[in-house]
Amino acid sequence: MSTCALDLTYENFKKQLSPEDTLATVPGLYFSPRNGRVLIVEPDSASWQVLTREDSGFLIHLRLLAPGSSSRLWRKLKDLRAGLSPDLEEQLDRWLYRLFINNMLTINGYTYHQPSKLWPIQKYPHYFNLHLTEACNLHCRYCRVGDLNLPAQPMSVETCKKIIRRVIEEIPGEKIIIGFHGGEPLLNIDCLIEGSKYAGELAAAAGKEVTLSLQTNGLLLSRYSGLLKELKVEVGVSIDGPADIHNQHRIFRSGRGSFEEVMAGIKSGRAAGLSPGFLAVVHKPENYLPVARFMVETLGATSFRLNYSCYEGRAKNELDFDRQRAENFARGWLRLLDFAVEYQRQTGTWLSIDDLNLFIAHLLSKDRPHMCYRSPCGAGNSILGFGADGKIYLCEELVGKEDFCLGQIDFAPRLDKLLEESEINLRAADRRQVDNVAACAGCPWKRFHGAGCLNKSFEYFGDIEHCDPMCHFYRVIFEELIWKLVDNPELKNLTSYYKKYIKIHNESPG
Ligand code: SF4
Ligand code: SF4
Structure with a gap:
């Protein structure tokens, strides 16, 4: 040979x-x-x-x-x-x-x-996430802004345009995503309108393809859906499931739940021709199933994202994070598989549940299409976050955390050079290599999972040297997914839209 x-x-x-x-x-x-x-x-x-x-x-x-x-x-x-x-x-x-x-x-x-x-590492980011404001019309119990010292003023239109111009002109790459986040980004509608138009014009002139996206709590959709449709902004709505679950954490400052207002927003969005995506944060593992059922049966969605709640911001004080959490979440999450199989039996349609789809893709392929499950993760190489004050961070989740601030858009050198030379970026890229994280180096799942989220390591352990605080969750689910896939190879259909982004290396598992 x-x-x-x-x-x-x-x-x-x-x-x-x-x-x-x-x-x-x-x-x-x-x-x-x-x-x-x-x-x-x-x-x-x-x-x-x-x-x-x-x-x-x-x-x-x-x-x-x-x-x-x-x-x-x-x-x-x-x-x-x-x-x-x-x-x-x-x-x-x-x-x-x-x-x-x-x-x-x-x-x-x-x-x-x-x-x-x-395991190639992307060189320059393609996703630029702008915090248009840190203000919000809700007061969710797990909001990340809880303990951060964030700018009180919304982003100015001038700063927003400067960020967009500089990323389009200075960072190599044909396809870019401009994401509008916050706080509640629709509270800064001027920036969103001006920024969207400007990004479209500049990208066209530069021969680049731009996608605009927005993550909203849905409250202002009744007012702005038509406009968002016109601006061709892709909309994601945060909704945590049926009223009794949603209203536990997604509350107004008064403590009242926001379910009805969010549902009204979704209805307006759909009436205006938007097809919003849905994101739920799950805090109790027994809620995975009722939330998935709600997405399918009440919202009529066949594609949605379920994230578990994280130990950060307001959640540190307002929510419980018990010692059995990772194990319990893994067992609850795995029930989604049976739910998806049953749904397919009844309807002929395979659901697309993020990140169930991605993790099955990781078992079948060596490609790692999602930046958060690479080694190092996408912070600084796939994404940049921008604060409302124009500060530049390695990731959207790191906005407001000075340890990860690379500079300010008014004073920073060319952004490609900034990324190539920044000590903060170079150190993060090195420390988050899975073989450089002590707990991960000998892990069987290290190349299926990556080393986990830099931000979550920082929030939980106070540094970026640790593995994901939910490590055990990933150890359980990757192994269980393999056994389930071997017993039912049809589960590979759950990779859904990731099929487009991966080459299958393991066609007939087992
Ligand atoms: S499962 Fe745990 S030890 Fe393994 S790579 Fe992920 S975080 Fe690291
Ligand atoms: S810091 Fe966390 S959220 Fe940001 S790219 Fe890395 S894994 Fe993803």
Whole structure:
């Protein structure tokens, strides 16, 4: 064996095998037995396969697999084949093929995937998130602004235009997203109108494609939906589920829940021709199912996002975060799979639930289309956040946190140079490499998950050196998703829109 072309077929693999080849196992594989089968994961290339216990016993007997071993075991192919019947030899070759393309075996020192080439890092951001104001007409119990010292004034139209002009002119890339956030961005409607028009004009002149997006609490949609439709702004509405769940946390300053007003906003938006996306924050794991049902049955949505609540801002004081949280959330979240399967049985439609869709994509592909699940995450390389005062941050979630401020739009050097030279950016990019996060370096799921969110590490541990505070959630769900996918390969349909962004590497799992 002398070459390692990707998309290697079994027939070509077999043709290239020579009795003199040296086969060596890869150390550090993760083994997890269950009900007569064994899941094996190769962490550096995010490869996996499920074997019967007999097959894995056969490979262990041949010293091709060595659970728990930290050293390479090697054999000559001719020695492995010695004494085997033609049938067993064929079986052996098929196993060698599977082990090889899953990076669990090297042949003459070659690996199928080169981990150093598998995980490219985006150089410049494409997503620019502007906090038009930190003011809000709600007072949600988990709002991130809780303990931050944020600018009291809304963004000026001049600052908004300057940011848009500079990102279009100074940051390389053909496709960009301008996101309007806050606070409640519709409270600064002048900026939104002027910024949207300006972004469209400048992008057209620069030959770039711009997408405009807005995340809103929905309260002002009754007033502005027509305008948003005209400006071609994609709208996402935050709604936490049915009234009894939504009204627990998405409240007015008086403490009253906002469900009715948000629903009225959604109705107006749809009447004006908008197709809003929906985002719910789930704080109790038992709520995953009722919230998903609400999205489907009440809102008629087949695509939506469910995020768990995070330990940050106001939530630190207002909400409970118990010790069993990650385990309980994982078990609650996994029920979404059964819900989606049942929905598909009844209607023929596969739901698109973020990030269920993405995580299944991660099991099937080496591509990592979402910036938050890369290593390092997208802070500074895929996204920049801009405060209402024009300050520039590594990420939208870091707006207002001085440790991650790169400068101010009025005084900063060219933005591409700023990113290339900023110590803050370079340090974050280095520290958030999954192999540089101590807890993640030996984790079987490190290339499925990345090291988790820089911001969440900072909020929970006070530094960026830690793994995701919900680490255990990811450890549970990636393993459970694999077992479920092996038992029901149809689940790959749940990747939904991510299909467009990934190349499938593991077509027939198991
Ligand atoms: S955060 Fe946890 S699950 Fe994710 S890579 Fe790190 S150790 Fe693994
Ligand atoms: S800091 Fe968190 S939210 Fe921002 S890009 Fe990284 S993972 Fe995503």
